[in-house]
Each structure stands twice: as C-alpha cells, then as structure tokens.
C-alpha cells in the first residue's frame with residue numbers, strides 16, 4: 001500500500017490557523033449554519049458578553065447558545081456585566097430578551113434580568129394596578145404579540161390560568177387591568 005505524504009489539515013489545525021489570522025468563521029461558503037465553530041478574539045467576546053446575554057451573542061453569530069458557553073469557558077470569561085450607565089454600551093436603559101422589552105429599573109423589588117431590568121409589560125401593569133405584581137402573578141399578551149404592551153393587551157393572571165389560556169381552555173379577549 002502506498003502512503004501519500006500529503007498532510008491534510010485537521011479541523012482543529014484549520015481553526016487554530018483561522019484564529020492566528022483572526023478570521024471569523026461565521027459562515028460556510030455563504031451558507032449560514034447552526035452549531036458551527038467560530039473564532040472571535042477573547043477581547044471581542046469579553047466586550048460582547050459585557051452587554052449581551054449568551055442568547056443574544058448566539059443569535060448575532062447564528063449559532064447555538066451552548067457553543068457560546070463553550071467559548072466563554074474556553075477563554076475563562078466570567079459574567080461581569082456592567083449594569084446601567086456604567087456600561088460603555090448604555091443604550092438608554094432598554095434591552096430586549098427574545099421578543100420582550102426590558103426597561104432599566106434599578107429600584108424595583110422583583111427585577112427580571114441582571115438585577116436591574118424589568119419587563120416593560122410588568123411595569124405598565126404595575127403602574128395601572130398601583131402596586132407591584134405578586135409573586136404568582138404573570139402577564140399574558142392577549143393578541144399574542146409580546147412587544148405590544150398597551151394596557152388593553154395585557155391580562156394579569158396566575159401561572160395556571162396562563163397555561164389554560166395558551167391551551168385555549170380559557171378565552172381572554174379583553175384586558176383585566
């Protein structure tokens with residue numbers, strides 16, 4: 001048997017080379033695909049992770065959140081988000097978590113995110129109720145649009161009622177606040 005002396009690059013060698021050249025392997029021949037490996041410098045990832053969630057970074061690079069976690073571990077990057085106005089990427093106190101809007105509310109007793117952000121629909125409901133929502137209370141968006149936080153689109157209910165609404169066992173056509 002003849003052994004060819006041609007050395008093929010292994011995947012990890014290719015990735016190392018890409019890293020050395022600071023290339024970002026964010027797509028494969030123009031076809032974006034999930035779960036691919038990517039290279040991004042440690043500093044760049046630190047910068048992104050200081051203002052974005054893992055989910056947001058994953059979405060930006062069209063990859064799985066697990067892969068982002070893997071790179072954060074690999075670079076030994078800890079979660080040290082600088083909150084609020086101390087953050088150089090301060091955007092006026094508005095953030096988005098998937099399709100839900102969060103507002104910077106540093107003194108809220110029950111924050112939803114990073115200890116200082118509260119979902120906008122909760123703040124709107126609480127303002128109209130004149131009190132904070134109780135721990136078992138959740139908000140349902142009547143028309144299904146989680147960014148439509150008009151008071152008439154919000155329905156306050158318990159988690160179990162919320163599940164029934166989504167399984168169409170309970171009708172809810174009007175806001176109840």
Ligand SMILES: [Zn+2]
Nearest residue numbers: 139140141162
């Ligand atoms: Zn709902």
